[in-house]
Amino acid sequence: MKTEQLPDNLGRYGRYGGKYVPETVMSALAELEAGFSEAKEDSEFLNLYLKELSSYSGRPTPLTFAEGLTKKGGGAKIFLKREDLNHTGAHKINNAIGQALLAVRMGKKKIIAETGAGQHGVAAATAAARYGLECRVFMGEEDIRRQELNVFRMKLLGAEVVPVYSGSRTLKDATNEAIREWVRTVEDTFYLIGSAVGPHPYPQIVKHFQKIIGEETSSQLKDITDQDPSCIIACVGGGSNAIGMFAPFIDSSIPLVGVEAGGKGTSTGFHAATMEKGTLGVIHGSMTRLLQTENGQIIEPYSVSAGLDYPGVGPEHAYLYESGRVAYESVTDEEALDALQTLCSEEGILCAIESAHAVAYALKAASKYTENEMMVICLSGRGDKDVHTLISRREGGSDE
Amino acid sequence: MKTEQLPDNLGRYGRYGGKYVPETVMSALAELEAGFSEAKEDSEFLNLYLKELSSYSGRPTPLTFAEGLTKKGGGAKIFLKREDLNHTGAHKINNAIGQALLAVRMGKKKIIAETGAGQHGVAAATAAARYGLECRVFMGEEDIRRQELNVFRMKLLGAEVVPVYSGSRTLKDATNEAIREWVRTVEDTFYLIGSAVGPHPYPQIVKHFQKIIGEETSSQLKDITDQDPSCIIACVGGGSNAIGMFAPFIDSSIPLVGVEAGGKGTSTGFHAATMEKGTLGVIHGSMTRLLQTENGQIIEPYSVSAGLDYPGVGPEHAYLYESGRVAYESVTDEEALDALQTLCSEEGILCAIESAHAVAYALKAASKYTENEMMVICLSGRGDKDVHTLISRREGGSDE
Amino acid sequence: MNNSRWKRFSNKNSFRFVPYMMGCDPDRETSIEIALALQEGGAEAIELGVPYSDPLADGPVIQRASQRCLENDVSLTDVLELAGAMRERGVSVPVIIFTYYNLLLQLGENRFFELAEKNGIDGVLVPDLPFEESAGLKKSCRDRDMAFISLVAPTTREERLKEIAQDADGFLYCISSMGVTGKRAAFAGNVKSFLANAQEQSRVPVLVGFGISSSSQAMQFAGVSDGYIVGSAIVEKIEALLPRFSQEQEREGAIREFKYFINQLVPAQPEKECNHAAENTADDIKAVSAGKTD
Amino acid sequence: MNNSRWKRFSNKNSFRFVPYMMGCDPDRETSIEIALALQEGGAEAIELGVPYSDPLADGPVIQRASQRCLENDVSLTDVLELAGAMRERGVSVPVIIFTYYNLLLQLGENRFFELAEKNGIDGVLVPDLPFEESAGLKKSCRDRDMAFISLVAPTTREERLKEIAQDADGFLYCISSMGVTGKRAAFAGNVKSFLANAQEQSRVPVLVGFGISSSSQAMQFAGVSDGYIVGSAIVEKIEALLPRFSQEQEREGAIREFKYFINQLVPAQPEKECNHAAENTADDIKAVSAGKTD
């Protein structure tokens, strides 16, 4: 089955996906499915979405040839798809704009969202401000403490930041709480999820609004050469930038690589390598691969990058992993931070630590290719948000 | 005389401009003049500059219709020229890329730059990293203390940050020190100045590399309507974003407004309103208007926004002020911060406090126009860098 | 369904009281005493919760109970075995395992049912397994004479409600209002018509749950449902009694207080109902020891 | 030029020593004593600096002196008046006001020259006013028999050097090396050929300055120039002596130490040069009091 035709009626990608949610949200999911199906076919909606991406968020983002990085890699020519140049600094806004416009189209006046480090929270609050929606962002109390700046930004954008005290008080729990809140307010509230995760149709919706990354890349590559790239690389947290980047290439034979957070090493307990170390399970309404104990309790993952620090992964990725279509690799904290430094001093681009995982993999793999070959990295976001982390790491501190 | 034909041979805009520098740098200025004249006529150089702006920095930046802001303004339709979406977050990179490429073309291997809050320092370090130049950034010791994050970023980009202990240890002194250093190293070093200030030919060079802002705006406006905008607004520190925005419009009759930092009010001693409160004088090698004592000692200006906190102004602005072609207005800290908040919650755009000055003026003036008229604001930069300031202000703290 | 405990449950005419308790909260022995107290207090069935790291459908009270149990590493297996121990000690009403799907998935369906049968489980409720995803599990339950408990909500659309209600086993769990578990002051605006509708469609008793914390609240629904479920109120009471449960000399008093609390939750019922439950204890224990339900 | 002090300066055959001092550093009275000590020590002319907030051409030592004076609100007017007081107290060598252009601009050219003439100023040096910008000021100087001191640097191109040198008044200031004022160990590689070239082109004595801090350093240039300027080394010495200048009982010793320091800076010169300078004192004072230079 061509991936194009996935998910099936039940929202499944092979055995992954589906809707593992309380009955209370099933009607909302049905409404969302209907709303999305309609919107998807509505050219006016599509044009509005595209117009906002270009006239508000600055798309298309460039495809930058990285000469210095290429030299360092010592092989393939390296290109960077510059999602860091989006308004608010990451690919997250593509999806936030898309879903917020969908919310408006569906007549909703309020949105809720979950956030970890605050990136998606800021993107959601931004879209809400732009389109006049009321916005509440659920955020783990622990994360609120660590991400003071983003909390302030969300408030400045007019959003309410709701502290989450349950569980480990981080992203996973913020997501639980957002879903719980959605259950409560389902009638007038749109849940704007931040990655290609969650119950059907969310993974499909997020992919739909992120596939612009890959589509632009594809046409930008064609402007440069007829030749296919030898490898397309993206980091994978929940998997939204990766699925967006991969989307138009999945049915080709171009090698695709998703890069997960190897943290302190996948043989330690401290990583977020869902593919390598995860097992089949249900999280946030979806059947996928996840990090869990033998008993099925979900494990809090670890990564220096807050955006990859997620115990699950979008169900379509689990499917692409199982089918072998996409290779999933992991990169440690150290490798990612080194790559960030290299990209910064070679190209003058300070990328997000998340994105640096993809760069690190590319630097390791580049020499396997000749200089006539091309690698494309999805540079999912900028690193301004990470400077504090980088400083405290350099000062020999730990992760906050 | 059409402004197009300015500056004259001596680098003068009327009585402003010129070269008030030690004899030691005169040969370097002559070399720079020659190098720039050549480069300006070299279409290969122009294409490289334009290619880097588009494929590296993400130009063209959009012209965003601000519906929410327009409603708040209650008059003219407000459009935002989104320089905040540039790589590194402000218009500064246009100039840094241009000058760095010029340095390369002139065979220089090293650049130096001055910086206040660090914005131009980061832009210069970025361009230096991208084009393989060695980079040293002069920064007041006081500013280094206040702008820890940007200092770290410059270092990450491979630049050396040189603390300046002279004078008030801020931007003005960093500029002095950069010029002093340039005198020392003039033979192999390119001084990459950060605003439309300094001795001739710098104001002309900076304008040349910033006029892309206005040129894009002009063609983007034409895509929307045949009608001329009723007002074009930009904030003025040294004046680079403003001169870049105004450039293609100066010889038209479209009203242009430069907005200076009124700080705590131009009747207090705490402001940076060079036009209203400054007098004829020489600063950083150029005859212009500046804030000084009766005796001619330069006064440290004040503004909540570090980028407008400059005692002088580019000489062409002084000329445009005197000739009456451009109106210069000032906006207080409070008004700017309120405008920042309004833009943020209405449009989901967190702009730099510098840019918020232009927004504040627009909000005040909008109701003088009808809804069939248009105002265009140059949104010179994003406000991520300012979140700390905003937080401490909100907490009732003072300016750092 | 041939399960005699469900037959008895379904043949009642009373307004059924079904309490929820978290298995092993605060510990195995206390849980058994709590279960016995519930039964004695009039419970017609018991929902036995399993602690989970990510209880999506639960409010703060049950989340805290989960957390407490997880600190003691309580697993699904532990709770299933607790059910067996409850049976041995005299719990004779239907016992429903209330577990999130991931726990069941990790244990494996086969192993789950093996343990469930061995420990006298009568029903399975998986709050995050909606109708679409539950056909397989429901069949496995039926094969073993267990009830797969289905839920419907005030937002469940007509067609779907009909489908779910008509295919329900044990009882139909009607969610009183939107949101997660937890006490509340008000219910969904359409709750009564929703319940009436469910009653019309359902082959099995219709119970209302989520947020009920007093007998007077429950009695509002007496005309349009066949019983009610109380969860958070009970778990919260247990939480309040924790310090006393943990002290030997206080335990008995705490259990007494708990029983008094349960009495308040249950509207006056004919005396014989309680006796009837007690009568069956001996048989049930036999059945459980034999590793199968009757 | 009819200015007799410049005539005397230019008619010398000695290797001229021209010191720089910051006016009113640390105060007016001490500055006068310093000026007299310099003259006594062999100064053929004195450069009198004016404190400025943004001294672009100066290194740290002179920057600090500027800052010190600014704390006392020393203005260009103050320094001009200081020059007059120096004259009254016996300074008879040419005195050159060394001021950044902005100070002069604010005071106004007219007022500046009025005060300059009244206070016996013989020359004006504006470090940030290159040849292109200085035609007007030079003319104003010439109209008043004052020298506008021009500078050339090792990087000044041939053509330009010629133009500047041939149009120079008083002396031609040749910058020894790139950079700002301040002591240095090494000079520009081409410094000697540069000086020789300047000597060839210049109508007036060619002096070398920037970074010279000892007589032996100065003597390197004896063959290719007509004198040397010492700035930062002197200002730094004054800075070191500040604590002693400020204590009544220490002042005299401090002045003595300063004189000793100056002696070290000056290569041995024929005795009579000094006497000659002293001889003229009376005339000079008269001239100054009359409000014009001779």
Ligand SMILES: Cc1ncc(COP(=O)(O)O)c(C=O)c1O
């Ligand atoms: C810059 C950036 N890249 C990547 C991610 C990971 O998310 P996803 O895998 O959904 O792209 C995040 C999440 O916050 C992010 O901020």
Ligand SMILES: Cc1ncc(COP(=O)(O)O)c(C=O)c1O
């Ligand atoms: C965002 C932004 N806008 C405006 C300015 C003011 O500079 P200019 O007047 O040269 O545009 C600065 C200077 O740092 C800046 O960072």
